[in-house]
Amino acid sequence: MSSSLTLAPDQCRRARLARDARFDGCFFVGVVTTGIYCRPICPAKAPLERNVRYFDTAFAAAEAGFRPCLRCRPDSAPGSPAWRGTDTTLRRALRLIDEGALTDGNMTQLAERLGIGERHLRGLFQRRFGVSPKAYALHRQCLFAKQLLHETQLPITEIAFASGFSSVRRFNDTFHSRIGLSPREVRRQQKTHDTPGIELKLSYRPPYAWETLRDFYAQRSIEGMEWVGDHYLGRHFQWGSASGKFTAYFDEPGPNNEPSQRHGRHAMRVELTLDDLRQLAPVVANIRRVLDLDADPEVIATVIEPTIERSSIEGLPKPSLVSGLRLPGIWSPFEARIRAILGQQVSIIAARRLTQTLVNTLGEPASDGGRHFPTPSAIAQDDLAFLGMPQRRRQTLKDLATAIMNQQDSESIPGIGPWTRDYARLRGDSDPDVWLPGDAGVKRALKQLPCVDPESATPWRSYLLLQLWNLDHEHQAR
Template sequence: MDIHPDSSPALDPDLCRRARLARDPRFDGEFFLAVKTTGIYCRPICPARQPAEKNVSYYRLASQAAEAGYRPCLRCRPESAPGSPAWEGTSTTVKRAVRLIDAGALSEGRVADLAARLGIGERYLRKLFQQELGVSPQAVALNQRLLFAKKLLAETALPLTEVAFAAGFGSVRRFNSAVKTHFGLTPGDLRGSKTQVPEAGIRLQLQYRPPYDWPGVVDFLAHHAVDGVEAVSGDRYHRHFRTAAGTGAVAIRPLPGKHALELTLQLADNSQLMGLVGQLRRMFDLDANPAEIATRLQGDPVLAPLSERSPGARSPGHWSLYESAVRAIVGQQVSTAAARTVLSRLARACARGAIVTFPAAADVAALPDEHFPMPGRRRETLRTLCRQFAGREEELDLDTLAALTGVGPWTVGMVAVRGAGDPDVFPAGDLGLERTWAALPGSNGRLNDAAQRWRPWRSYAANLLWRSYTP
């Protein structure tokens, strides 16, 4: 048994051994095991025959196993594992870099561009990756593209050329070569002989660790849905969105009998597919570890009843950090229903044709005053944000948002939870949280003081309190 030297110190070999022997699903995505005798790496829940411990190496990231020369298992499909959590000891810069790579930052851009977005030099970024992960940024990106391509081959009927570009490869030749090198099989061999019927749109399974509180997630989405842009019908969420290539549509619903959501996408340009899947995983909080979160929150006597009533509670978000920022500014000091009305009005005023999407920054900035039914200061805050990030909404970050006039701690906190997916933020001064806390049996003291007990899962605690809020 080996522990990869660049893995997190928190990766306990004895715990990994017991978890894989038990095939404990709570550890799915927490680590990967590689088998020296077969040259394959697996998830800890793999149904294959258990290897001898002396032949096993443990890795925190799938990309580390791939860099060491191991191929992904064709049975447990490591590309379907829930995303690994943030690992102890890894710098915020590397964590943010990996998140950007997951969102497709290296599919079209260079490492130098990624480093510039992080505010550091390219050489220093490469050094950080080697020191903390033992692999290069390109290796992480390549492994991500390969695993996503494998997922597309297994779950869709997309032609091989479309799979190549959807997975972020610049050419079919590079795609074929990379697949052959890393999997030992051609793309056609990976797809196999099974018959797949082409259909309108793309269907994919988005796996998660169970349990998953779908009623809580869909209730949040319905409560915040912008009329004309989003809709919740039964157990299905649907929305339109706009990309540089045109409009698209997404629908998500639970997949019966599986620990997964079914994603259906209508997309003008499949090369953006991988980034959108990562975006939706964050929005639906599919990479959370519900067992670990529940252990912390159910240990609090006040929160325990709320947590027990909502097994698998998640911290759902909005489509993007930019969208979350617009929603939060519009929602300052007004009800959710009132904010939805304003947002729907803005969306329709900015619509380009019959399909309504969430308004782009440039379109909002160009609207005359009568389209902003809000106080003048709030209108100018919103306009300033939209002018500054017109055409580059994806570059907005929390620090820049916090520096805007008219943006306070509550707004930044809401965007951190809903737009950035931060698991440990408690929006200060939120009226709903304060009222719910005051009404709970056994609550005493200041809410912000109590919230310190819930770290590092304060965002989940906030969601439990919001779910219990009755105006």
């Protein structure tokens, strides 16, 4: 038994025997008799309990000498917020590593970005995982490479660079030592696909409130930059010097217009194009964040539902909550801040119109005729006179863009108040614990639930906020 296991052994046993998808990615199962570790939803015959060991992470299972199952593919499981812990610095370090901080940089640079010493950073990882940050990063690179070997037709050489390795030889050696198979052995067991480009399956834990998320994006989508349909959403994006676009599909209609799971059970099918494959791993990690695929809705519900139920007015029907709400992410913190400023003290329709004008005027053209969101340089160097808004607010946009360009602090810029900062954190950083007490929709919803205590919803106040927005939307529609 893993000494750092978060869940009780009996919980793990029941979840794996039931193949409960709600626990997918929350723990992993090592099978002593085969030397393989699996997801709790693995379709293979369940091993006897005496032959099983449980681990919080795929990384811990690999460090214990187990190699990943080729049927359930632990590399594709959703991430678990639980094993990331409550340490803000550790969570941010993991996110930066997933975005390639140790691929493009080194330990010293990562520690500086976190505002801590290198020794402290090593200590965080040693206490939580028993290994160094670099060992963790290498394992993540190998799991991502394994996913690409399974799901794409990319040549092995391109996969090596796309997963962050500087040479094919280094990739082959590291992959074999950590996965237990060579890249070619994994590729030989892959089924061939005729789909051009990159197509990946990104898992999540059910339930997933797709319709609510889709409608949120649809109300705010920018023509030419974003697209939303009944069963899909996507956008153009830039990541560093790379450009691309993605479309995520959920529950496409079947032959009789009935929902199907063409993309696989509890997974988004994501089609992706990118002009620099070296940025593929951080781009995919950001898509997961934007779609909030690593949320654990069951855990969040145990905190949010009692908070709202305690606040219900006696004698009135209890409000209906949406199961599986997800944070509607924006591609970057910079874009989230700009869009938050454009949305200050105006309606959603007016904010969308302003954003559309900004993108049409300053956004760089995409290869297919669409547009990217404007860069900080484009906004900083323009007078923004084409925006029908007060000069003071236009100056706030320029000041923010200039600060981002010069890597300066942007928190104290005039015109960026608490609502703007927190809304941008909610959508640009996908912070799970944001509360907007001054938001108009929240105020209206609280009239129905006057006794809501947001502190009781910590660390999931962002999801409480979404529930209140949804209740307000339903109330306004009646």
